[in-house]
Amino acid sequence: MHYVQNTDTDRDAMLATIGADSVDELMAVIPPDCRFEGDLDIGPALTEDELYRHLKSLAARNISADDKPSFLGAGAYRHFCPALVDNLVSRTEYWTAYTPYQPEASQGTLTTIYEWQTMMTRLTGSDVSNASLYDGATAVVEAVMMALRTKRKSDTVLVSKGVHPDARGCLQTYMRSLGVTLIEVDLDGGRTDPAALTAAVPEGANVAAIAIQSPNVYGIVEDVKSCCDAIHAADALSVVSADPVSLSVLEAPGNLGADMICGEATGMGNGPWFGGPGVGYLCGRMDHVRQMPARIAGETVDGEGRRAIVLTFQTREQHIRRTKATSNICTSQQLMALRATIWMTLLGKDGFAELGEVNLSRAHYAADAIAALSGYELAFPDQPFFNEFTIRTPIPAADVNRRLKDDHGILGGFDGSRLDPADTHTLILAVTDMNTKSEIDALVSALETIR
Amino acid sequence: MTSTDSHVGQDDHNVAVARTAFARADYPGAADAEHQGPVTIFDISVPGRRAVRPPPLQVPAVDANSVLPAGSVRKERADLPEVGELDAMRHYTRLSTLNFSIANAFYPLGSCTMKYNPLINERVAGIEGQANLHPMQPDDECQGMLELCWRTQQVLIEISGLDDVSIHPAAGAHGELTALMCMRAALDDRGDQHKMVILIPDSAHGTNPASCTMAGFSTRELKSNKSGRVDMDDLATKIGDGKDIAGLMITNPSTLGLFEPNIKVICEKIHEAGGFVYMDGANMNAIVGKARPGDFGVDVMHYNLHKTFSQPHGGGGPGAGPIAVRETLAPYLPVPKIERRDAKDGENGNDDGHWFDTIWSSPKSIGRTRGFMTNAGVMVRSYTYIRANGSDGLKAVAENAVINANYLRARLRDVFRVWIDEPCMHEFVATAKGLPNDIKATDIAKRLIDYGIHPPTIYFPLIVPEALMIEPTETESKETLDHFVEVMKALRAEIDSDPQTVKTAPHTRSIGRPDEVAAVKNPRVTA
CATH class of the missing domain: 3.40.640.10 (Type I PLP-dependent aspartate aminotransferase-like (Major domain))
Incomplete structure (x- = not known):
């Protein structure tokens, strides 16, 4: 399948106008020793239906915030987007x-x-x-x-x-x-x-x-x-x-x-x-x-x-x-x-400010609840934050993330050891307007069992 | 008075053509005598008006002043627009009609490969599990995306005839810069710190020399000969003893739409001097599946996925500029990259039992030149396009791009002078030089807008005076090309009969020619 509209008749007529006998004659501007005569090893051509199924089967091997609550930020944050x-x-x-x-x-x-x-x-x-x-x-x-x-x-x-x-x-x-x-x-x-x-x-x-x-x-x-x-x-x-x-x-x-x-x-x-x-x-x-x-x-x-x-x-x-x-x-x-x-236009002056309040409020709600858990604490309790904060974890952060996913269906935070290898017990959590209160409550309940 | 009225009684044929063409241009947003230029969203903003509500608080409201230091809290709300949803919809819908696009106009913009953007690409990009996939998730959560990116790498390696690909670069110019940094690292690694000069033909894209500067190289310009090719004597002179030669950046086919017949010899000469050959892959559409840069001696190249492989141009981005390299440069490619291996016990491999790893560091890598790994949203579309075509389909892309361009060249050569009138590849360059009544390339471009056709690229390449660079692409039908020829004939007749209309074009848009000097003299860059 390809997106060329020319028919053989079109091509013949066009070649006649050009004064060439064949496409090969036109392509002969590429010197023989530079040409590629074989077939590209890129798999067979696929129809639209096959393409959709192929790409869908690949996408099905991802686990994303489409499927599970996610508290991963680290420079890429999800926010509400109007239809x-x-x-x-x-x-x-x-x-x-x-x-x-x-x-x-x-x-x-x-x-x-x-x-x-x-x-x-x-x-x-x-x-x-x-x-x-x-x-x-x-x-x-x-x-x-x-x-x-x-x-x-x-x-x-x-x-x-x-x-x-x-x-x-x-x-x-x-x-x-x-x-x-x-x-x-x-x-x-x-x-x-x-x-x-x-x-x-x-x-x-x-x-x-x-x-x-x-x-x-x-x-x-x-x-x-x-x-x-x-x-x-x-x-x-x-x-x-x-x-x-x-x-x-x-x-x-x-x-x-x-x-x-x-x-x-x-x-x-x-x-x-x-x-x-x-x-x-x-x-x-x-x-x-x-x-x-x-x-x-x-x-x-x-x-x-x-x-x-x-x-x-x-x-x-x-x-x-x-x-x-x-x-x-x-x-x-x-x-x-x-x-x-368009996003800024639709939220507008007041909506944008309100969206900020939602981020600030939900993140602080989450931070307060996690800090109250035994074994967990805020890594920088005196430092101000907006919608992302860092916690100290009782077991390595990598293990916390694994158990959050395997046992609770939650995608956790950013493992601090990726910033500093010595920082094994640090987890950076983003809580935005896309994390509902029930998601936050589920995270807190899950962390309570992970220690 | 509309543009077509001036033809009446002069040339019936031309009038007929112009009328048809004008009808095409006359969609909403075109000619409107009362129009005062574009309205911005701020012009229609009304205090207190609202569109979409953000998600609700759900938790106790936190007062910013209670949790943030006083100086850190915003004192006044940012003055964003205040409009209702319907008015916002009408505003952006109306603005869209002020654009030309592939969907509503022939768009023969040379060097940009404005081909049809298949909708299946958009549909697959909408499949769940992609847009909300986070770049910092562990590999076991991203196996589908890693495989898709790896597969994209593999098809790009195969099409290039080279040994490895980095899908890191975010655009063609970014690919140039990333590749030049790899060349620098390879030269330094073998003790060739003194090799500082990159040779660049005078027909090159402006990004080539600009990228060289950013990568710390100096440039030396190569002259084109009368037939638009690299002047081999000048090449020998500029290489000299070769001691300072780091490499060559060459666009092949060239910006004149010509395949460089000496490319193999050129590559050999650069290699003899100890340099690398970089190919700007902007014009891959002409040779995809028909010639592979790796086979004719190129060491490194970039693709423009938004040109050759149908990623929509988006009004100017996003694109992607993956680079393909020979083995000699592969160790220096940026990180992170993706490798495939057999799945281990406990790993849920794909149907073939494979697993995909993100490689975060590599001893000789130049490091990163962007955030995260790749423009994944672009990879999805271009991979889909390549798989839709297959090997035969890609060869047909190149062949029909070349047929369409040569057909236009053959039919237009009696209308406007073709700068180098010999068999071209995917594009050719005509010139407005020497036209009567002091008509310039820009006048032709502006008048074409009235006829409902997007202008060709003008004033590029720099070596052709008053250049009109025409690239029809393979997806246009013969009827569209014939229509374009008729319009160009009508326009040429107007240059003789009514030059004033041409010089003051366009007459059918919401604005006429803007005063670009005033925009710099009295800069106003915000509403």
């Missing part, structure tokens, strides 16, 4: 179109980018947002590289260990490639100590950026303002990675001194999808816009004075600047960003 999001995004004008390089034929996509940018700047307290990036981890890297370009003679970047391990892993790969020194700063009692950020700056180093994440990888809400003050005191730019859903309750990082604000927005109307596609966001200050990577939409007028939305500041980009571009990126995560935009 209308699916309906609107399934309009072919959105999902089969491409990059809006011709604004007259793309005002739909461009306007939704403009709306996304507006919403993200309002959430983060910033001046400008780009159209989106691959994911939250690369968004941290892009924010740091934006800082490196802004502070041109810089050679060093610092990152708190409160930042998601994948973002730190990406930073290591990219900074090594650019020849930039990367220093990881240890946490103090699960949180980033602002004084430790400045203390970690090596003598004589010219620091471009110091990156933190709030809520951090243990769920702790960092003291963003003190961290940004310390970062500025070190003459560096502050990069704050933040789950945008947490900004329903938490202060906008831009109001606390963040220069670049970035993160993963997949929780807004998109599923975790085994980690991808995600949708990274990046916001910042207008005076840094020319160092910002990827697409940015802007408002202008047409010849008759009508509002028109276009891609702007394109001289930053690879198709014009080539080796001197701010980034090699030429894709946004448009469809995921569109889902997020």
Whole structure:
């Protein structure tokens, strides 16, 4: 099965117009010693019915939050998504179109980018947002590289260990490639100590950026303002990675001194999808816009004075600047960003705030109940959190997770030993608006029996 | 006055064609004299209006100020839109009609492979157990997804003729960067730190040189010869003694739609200099199943799954840019990756008794270049597409992409100048250079919009002046191609008879040509 419409008659007529005797004659532009004459070993062609059954049988070998309550967060959070999001995004004008390089034929996509940018700047307290990036981890890297370009003679970047391990892993790969020194700063009692950020700056180093994440990888809400003050005191730019859903309750990082604000927005109307596609966001200050990577939409007028939305500041980009571009990126995560935009619209000003309250309240309800269990305690009882928190477990966290699944049909939390191998008895639990009270009660009852 | 009125009495044939074409463009959202440009969601926001309710609290409400430090709590609610559900639906439905898409227009956007996106791909992506699968779940809970990703890897290895694949990269440019980092690591590993130069033909995509910069390489440009191919003398000169040559990045077929006849020799010369050959796989649609990059000497390449393998373009993403590599580069591929083995006792293997492991670290790996593992949602669709086609189907994809492009080239060569008029592959480049009345490529592009056709890629590749890069893809019918030819003929006649209409096009959209200079001078990037 394939999707070619040409019949043999069509092909004969077309070949005659071309002046070729056969398809082979056309394909002969490939030199004989470069051709592949065999059959690809990729299995037989399948019909739609066979494909559906095949893919269904594969999916049946997954155990996901579709089947069982899940308290796994660790950078990919599930939130309620209105039915209308699916309906609107399934309009072919959105999902089969491409990059809006011709604004007259793309005002739909461009306007939704403009709306996304507006919403993200309002959430983060910033001046400008780009159209989106691959994911939250690369968004941290892009924010740091934006800082490196802004502070041109810089050679060093610092990152708190409160930042998601994948973002730190990406930073290591990219900074090594650019020849930039990367220093990881240890946490103090699960949180980033602002004084430790400045203390970690090596003598004589010219620091471009110091990156933190709030809520951090243990769920702790960092003291963003003190961290940004310390970062500025070190003459560096502050990069704050933040789950945008947490900004329903938490202060906008831009109001606390963040220069670049970035993160993963997949929780807004998109599923975790085994980690991808995600949708990274990046916001910042207008005076840094020319160092910002990827697409940015802007408002202008047409010849008759009508509002028109276009891609702007394109001289930053690879198709014009080539080796001197701010980034090699030429894709946004448009469809995921569109889902997020419609999601924010449908929840709206009040609904978004209420969704935040549900996360905060249910997570605290769960934390209080677990902390009251014999053998369990909060790992960082004095630290504030939004919808994710860390507990100490009486037996290894890996065993807790296994028993939760095998005996209680519950997918547990993120095993802290994946952050620090010595941390065998630490479990990080996310409780969002997708975890009902009865799910939380079931988790607490189950933990009571696991010790 | 509509665009078609200006033809009356000039050329009956052209008028007829234009009328049909115009009818196609005239769906809701097209010409509206009263229109003041797009309305944003903020324009229709009314304080206090609500759409969807979030899930209920169910537990005692926690006051943020009681559990969070004062400075951490948001003081004012984020000023998100306040609209009802119906108005939100109408707003985003109406905005969608301002777009061109494959579903409502021929979309011959060169280098982008705007083929039909089969709906079975969307249906299988909707199967339960995928969208809510968490990337941090243990392997025993993800066996289906790991197998699907592993199978995608295997078919991509087979199609490339190379030895290993990483499904890590999130886009083509991301694949370039990831692959260049692997090349750097391999060169460093064998003591070739001094090899810093990547050769890049002047016809290359802009991402190629930009990726080189990000991976710490410098670039040296290769000239194209008169027939659009790599100039072999210039190649020899630019390689020089080869000491600083890290590799070559080449797009084959090239951005001119031409297969590089010397590709084998080029690869040999780069190998002699101790470098790697990188192939930008943007144009795989022309050769899939008919030629394998690994067989003609390429060491590493990326795929654009949103081009060749029908992942919807989504208005600009998500895509995916898996990279295929020769054995020599395989140890450096990013982690995590997936390996298959026989299931052990107690493991519930698949029907073939296999088990799939996530490999989190590997001694020579460059590490990670993204969060989590892969764009799984893209893998599902592209795997489905490849399996729908099978070997014969993929060969038919390439053959019909080449037939359709050559058919258009043969029929359009008397209408617009084809830059290099010889048998092409999946696309060809025409030029607006030398047209009367100072008509530019952009004028043709804008006027095509009035005729209900998405413009070709313009002003690329950079080596062709006033370029019009046309890629019809294999999924278009002969009738659609014939219609396009008639429209192009009508447009060409207009250039002589009514150039002003062409220069001021489009006339049928909600907006005319926007002032892009003003957008930079007086930046307004939020509503």
